Amino acid sequence: MTLDVxxxxxxxxxxxxxxHGVPLVYLxxxxxxxxxxxxxxxxxxxxxxxxxxxxxAVHTLGSEATNAFEDARDKVAAFINAANRDxxxxxxxxxxxxxxxxxxxxxxxxxxGADQFRIGPGDEIVVxxxxxxxxxxxxQLLAQRTGATFRWLPIDDDGRLVDSSxxxxxxxxxxxxxxxxxxxxxxxxxxxxxxxxxxxxVGALTVLxxxxxxxxxxxxxxxxxxxxxAFTGHKMxxxxxxxxxxxxxxxxxxxxxxxGGGEMIETVDMTGTTFAAPPHRFEAxxxxxxxxxxxxxxxxxxxxxxxxxxxxxEHELVTYALEQLATIDGxxxxxxxxxxxxxxxVAFTLAGIHPHDIAQLLDEQGIAVRAGHHCAxxxxxxxxxxxxxxxxxxxxxxxxxxxxxxRGVTKVKEMFS
Amino acid sequence: MxxxxxxxxxxxxxxxYKHPQHHGLPEDFDAEVHHVNPTCGDxxxxxxxxxxxxxAELGWEGEGCSISQASTSVMSDLVAxxxxxxxxxxxxxxxxxxxxRGNSELTEADEDELEDAVAFEGxxxxxxxxxxxxxxxxxxxxxxxxxxxSGTDVKQTEKSGSQS
Ligand SMILES: Cc1ncc(COP(=O)(O)O)c(C=O)c1O
Numbered sequence: 001m002t003l004d005v006x007x008x009x010x011x012x013x014x015x016x017x018x019x020h021g022v023p024l025v026y027l028x029x030x031x032x033x034x035x036x037x038x039x040x041x042x043x044x045x046x047x048x049x050x051x052x053x054x055x056x057a058v059h060t061l062g063s064e065a066t067n068a069f070e071d072a073r074d075k076v077a078a079f080i081n082a083a084n085r086d087x088x089x090x091x092x093x094x095x096x097x098x099x100x101x102x103x104x105x106x107x108x109x110x111x112x113g114a115d116q117f118r119i120g121p122g123d124e125i126v127v128x129x130x131x132x133x134x135x136x137x138x139x140q141l142l143a144q145r146t147g148a149t150f151r152w153l154p155i156d157d158d159g160r161l162v163d164s165s166x167x168x169x170x171x172x173x174x175x176x177x178x179x180x181x182x183x184x185x186x187x188x189x190x191x192x193x194x195x196x197x198x199x200x201x202v203g204a205l206t207v208l209x210x211x212x213x214x215x216x217x218x219x220x221x222x223x224x225x226x227x228x229x230a231f232t233g234h235k236m237x238x239x240x241x242x243x244x245x246x247x248x249x250x251x252x253x254x255x256x257x258x259x260g261g262g263e264m265i266e267t268v269d270m271t272g273t274t275f276a277a278p279p280h281r282f283e284a285x286x287x288x289x290x291x292x293x294x295x296x297x298x299x300x301x302x303x304x305x306x307x308x309x310x311x312x313x314e315h316e317l318v319t320y321a322l323e324q325l326a327t328i329d330g331x332x333x334x335x336x337x338x339x340x341x342x343x344x345x346v347a348f349t350l351a352g353i354h355p356h357d358i359a360q361l362l363d364e365q366g367i368a369v370r371a372g373h374h375c376a377x378x379x380x381x382x383x384x385x386x387x388x389x390x391x392x393x394x395x396x397x398x399x400x401x402x403x404x405x406x407r408g409v410t411k412v413k414e415m416f417s
Numbered sequence: 418m419x420x421x422x423x424x425x426x427x428x429x430x431x432x433x434y435k436h437p438q439h440h441g442l443p444e445d446f447d448a449e450v451h452h453v454n455p456t457c458g459d460x461x462x463x464x465x466x467x468x469x470x471x472x473a474e475l476g477w478e479g480e481g482c483s484i485s486q487a488s489t490s491v492m493s494d495l496v497a498x499x500x501x502x503x504x505x506x507x508x509x510x511x512x513x514x515x516x517x518r519g520n521s522e523l524t525e526a527d528e529d530e531l532e533d534a535v536a537f538e539g540x541x542x543x544x545x546x547x548x549x550x551x552x553x554x555x556x557x558x559x560x561x562x563x564x565x566x567s568g569t570d571v572k573q574t575e576k577s578g579s580q581s
Contacts, residue, residue, distance in 0.1 A: 354482035356457045357426075360546070364424050372456075386458030386481075415431060416483070 022366035030392030042297035072296030097230035097245035111256035159335035185376035186335030238298035242291035252278035439493035447564035459485035489553025
């Protein structure tokens with residue numbers, strides 16, 4: 001089955017609007033995706049008909065809200081093939097999911113029974129040079145709090161991890177390896193099994209940032225064989241304000257809490273508190289109920305399209321985009337320039353023209369792209385550039401839109417020549 | 418190419434970007450400053466020499482987006498050789514224009530004074546780009562202050578925007 005892009009586009013109301021008097025060409029889905037009508041309807045219906053707090057009201061609305069929220073958890077669990085629905089923790093976004101792990105690990109220093117998570121001087125935390133700041137800063141902060149050492153796997157000129165560094169940098173001292181599945185800055189899809197095999201061999205925990213893969217590829221957390229996975233709802237056609245931390249149940253069950261509050265406890269006594277089992281231990285306070293339900297609707301939408309079909313379609317798009325962009329003189333792709341192990345996010349520079357000028361002039365032609373370091377500044381530093389222009393695609397992107405991008409970039413070049 | 422009438426990129430801006438004025442650093446100077454705009458990674462190094470209450474000489478080098486470089490060029494044309502008091506007044510006026518969020522109400526007299534700098538009016542609608550347009554102006558202001566000028570009617574202490 002192939003994806004019917006025209007039908008998909010009709011499901012996204014925003015795609016029919018104009019910008020500066022021309023039809024919107026939205027090529028910034030890696031930043032945040034647009035939302036299908038069904039997600040908007042689900043949010044409205046929840047607030048209009050079922051709104052109540054979860055897990056604490058005995059009345060009908062309370063039961064409906066709780067069921068809707070917990071149904072969303074089931075949908076997420078099925079979407080990523082989790083072995084157990086209790087492995088799915090709702091967070092605010094990917095950033096919070098990653099911070100949750102990092103803070104739980106430092107809380108382990110003084111938490112009874114959490115010895116396996118303790119890290120300190122002499123231990124090492126390994127990330128990659130292509131991480132989003134959300135998968136750098138929480139680990140730098142953890143290293144600072146615990147005295148552990150922060151290290152990273154370097155990237156090569158083509159935007160891929162230096163393979164030999166995997167064995168060199170991940171050693172017996174490594175306690176955590178946190179890495180991105182698909183890079184938001186380069187489009188690179190990393191060799192998960194290669195990294196996980198090495199991490200397992202040295203007994204390190206693995207954390208996968210799937211923010212840019214969950215919307216675009218079939219995700220199977222059991223097959224990936226990592227310990228934790230983080231992703232964010234707003235990039236996968238769901239609402240803002242909801243993300244997911246998936247973790248292996250035995251690990252979550254031994255991990256200290258991150259935030260304290262309502263719903264995360266078993267019993268509270270003024271002399272001490274015991275904590276709920278996962279996932280509730282990690283969901284203090286009233287959660288993002290409507291947003292989680294909305295994410296469930298987005299997942300239903302993606303599942304109906306079929307993630308295999310989504311991945312195949314986006315592979316066609318990136319193949320086409322790389323071919324077409326290569327015809328522009330002076331344009332350099334930052335990241336893999338062949339459609340192998342890469343997603344449908346293409347960053348580039350144009351000789352002599354600043355990315356912010358390119359993005360602004362494209363916007364004046366109705367084309368939305370992102371310019372900057374894409375919250376992955378070390379990538380720009382690695383290539384000695386201040387910024388890139390990035391076009392990123394999704395289920396609603398057409399080849400005509402890629403043609404519009406190529407025409408737009410060509411016009412920008414003419415203006416500056 | 419055809420661009421919307423309200424395009425941020427007026428021809429004047431592109432001309433200044435392609436042919437920057439007062440480009441190059443004078444040998445003889447009283448102060449040198451280096452300002453950076455982290456949004457676009459724009460940079461400008463600017464030197465001034467002051468004499469008799471005037472900006473006797475001003476030159477700069479920089480790199481970055483066209484808005485930052487063209488604005489620095491326009492600023493240089495406007496203030497080089499002018500009394501410092503006038504330059505500071507122009508700076509205030511341009512700052513006001515940039516902070517207007519697209520709702521500036523320039524009088525004809527303002528437009529006469531600001532000359533080519535009026536072309537940046539459209540930038541004020543884009544908060545992310547305002548700092549680009551202000552980069553050179555802020556650099557000029559702090560260079561003049563560093564060169565020892567103590568103003569008459571403009572506060573010397575606030576180095577607004579410098580290095581921010
Ligand atoms: C690879 C990657 N990781 C993490 C994030 C952070 O996502 P959020 O801002 O939703 O927490 C992003 C999004 O910008 C991303 O692209």
